[in-house]
Amino acid sequence: MIYAIAGLIAGIMIGLFFPLTVPAVYAKYMSVALLAALDTVFGGIRAALERTFDLSMYVTGFFTNSLLAVLLVFIGNRLGIDLYYVALICFGLRVFNNTASIRRLLLNRYTK
Amino acid sequence: MKQGRWAIAAVSVVLGVMLAVQYRSTLGIEENNINLQRAGDLAIQLEEVKKEKGHLEELLKKMREQGTVDTVKEENLKLRFNAGLTQVKGPGVIVTIDDSNVPIQKGENANLYLIHDEDILRVVNELRAGGAEALSINEQRLIGTSEIRCSGPTITVNGKIFTPPYVIKAVGDKKMLTAALNMRGGVVETLKHWGIQISIEQMQQIIIPPYTGVFRSEFGVSEEVQK
Numbered sequence: 001m002i003y004a005i006a007g008l009i010a011g012i013m014i015g016l017f018f019p020l021t022v023p024a025v026y027a028k029y030m031s032v033a034l035l036a037a038l039d040t041v042f043g044g045i046r047a048a049l050e051r052t053f054d055l056s057m058y059v060t061g062f063f064t065n066s067l068l069a070v071l072l073v074f075i076g077n078r079l080g081i082d083l084y085y086v087a088l089i090c091f092g093l094r095v096f097n098n099t100a101s102i103r104r105l106l107l108n109r110y111t112k
Numbered sequence: 113m114k115q116g117r118w119a120i121a122a123v124s125v126v127l128g129v130m131l132a133v134q135y136r137s138t139l140g141i142e143e144n145n146i147n148l149q150r151a152g153d154l155a156i157q158l159e160e161v162k163k164e165k166g167h168l169e170e171l172l173k174k175m176r177e178q179g180t181v182d183t184v185k186e187e188n189l190k191l192r193f194n195a196g197l198t199q200v201k202g203p204g205v206i207v208t209i210d211d212s213n214v215p216i217q218k219g220e221n222a223n224l225y226l227i228h229d230e231d232i233l234r235v236v237n238e239l240r241a242g243g244a245e246a247l248s249i250n251e252q253r254l255i256g257t258s259e260i261r262c263s264g265p266t267i268t269v270n271g272k273i274f275t276p277p278y279v280i281k282a283v284g285d286k287k288m289l290t291a292a293l294n295m296r297g298g299v300v301e302t303l304k305h306w307g308i309q310i311s312i313e314q315m316q317q318i319i320i321p322p323y324t325g326v327f328r329s330e331f332g333v334s335e336e337v338q339k
Contacts, residue, residue: 003117003118003120003121003124004120004121004123004124005124006121006124007120007121007122007123007124007125007127007128008124008125008127008128009128010124010125010128011124011125011126011127011128011129011130011131011132012128012129012131012132013128013132014125014128014129014132015128015129015130015131015132015133015135015136016132016135016136020129020132020133020136021133021136021137022133022134022137024137027137030130030133030134030137031134033130034130034131034134037126037127037130038127041123041127055116055119055120058120058123059119059120059122059123062123062126062127
């Protein structure tokens with residue numbers, strides 16, 4: 001847990017102090033990738049609380065989910081199907097589901 | 113287990129970088145809003161400069177009047193009339209043109225129902241052929257170097273942008289001017305075909321403002337010609 005938080009803070013520092021920006025054209029892909037990554041992270045926290053956390057599943061999921069989401073949105077763009085919103089809604093719903101589960105698990109743990 | 117911790121840390125670093133980059137990109141969008149504010153500021157500055165210009169023009173006019181003798185003054189006035197630098201008063205016509213009010217059918221080209229610079233040009237050309245002595249579009253005097261040009265849904269005259277309706281004033285023989293426009297197969301008939309609203313008013317007296325812009329004299333040099 002400490003490693004995760006330390007890594008997150010280090011990443012934010014790197015992102016803020018290095019002049020990395022996403023061109024406006026790729027902003028859509030970036031937001032989809034970010035949402036997919038967030039989904040995996042919340043899924044991971046939930047799995048840890050349920051004691052079913054699997055490291056390789058988590059790490060591979062983090063990268064493949066993001067890349068697949070970007071790839072699908074890209075293909076959709078090429079075919080004229082706006083999969084961007086579909087990805088946003090899908091991952092958004094999953095993030096909220098995961099946070100709800102995390103809340104339930106934590107409540108159960110501390111009230112019992 | 114030790115490897116696992118590092119893997120989680122690495123994943124977190126990647127997530128952190130993505131979050132920060134996304135945050136910065138969003139900041140960039142807000143900076144665009146500041147640009148809009150800047151546009152507003154510039155508009156205010158433009159307004160002020162315009163006021164100053166009006167003031168200076170008055171000053172210039174006063175100084176010109178002071179420095180002329182009568183005979184020169186008369187010729188000066190004639191030349192200024194020809195150049196479009198004087199306010200002109202007299203009989204003439206007022207032509208008002210507005211976009212079509214015909215509902216556009218699906219699949220039809222909406223462009224056909226809008227006024228274009230060419231339509232205005234045709235009207236102006238017809239008026240000139242009909243003997244108009246002074247012309248203005250939306251109170252903008254037309255002189256020899258005036259342009260009438262399409263700039264998106266608007267037209268530019270003397271570097272100033274106008275939107276419909278366009279009011280074209282012409283001083284000259286009322287009947288001749290009206291007849292020139294209403295010619296069979298002429299400009300009014302063509303425009304009315306597309307439902308463009310065009311009306312011609314014959315007036316006993318209309319006033320056309322003088323040209324207030326600058327003259328270009330960057331490349332040409334005047335030369336006396338022996339007769």
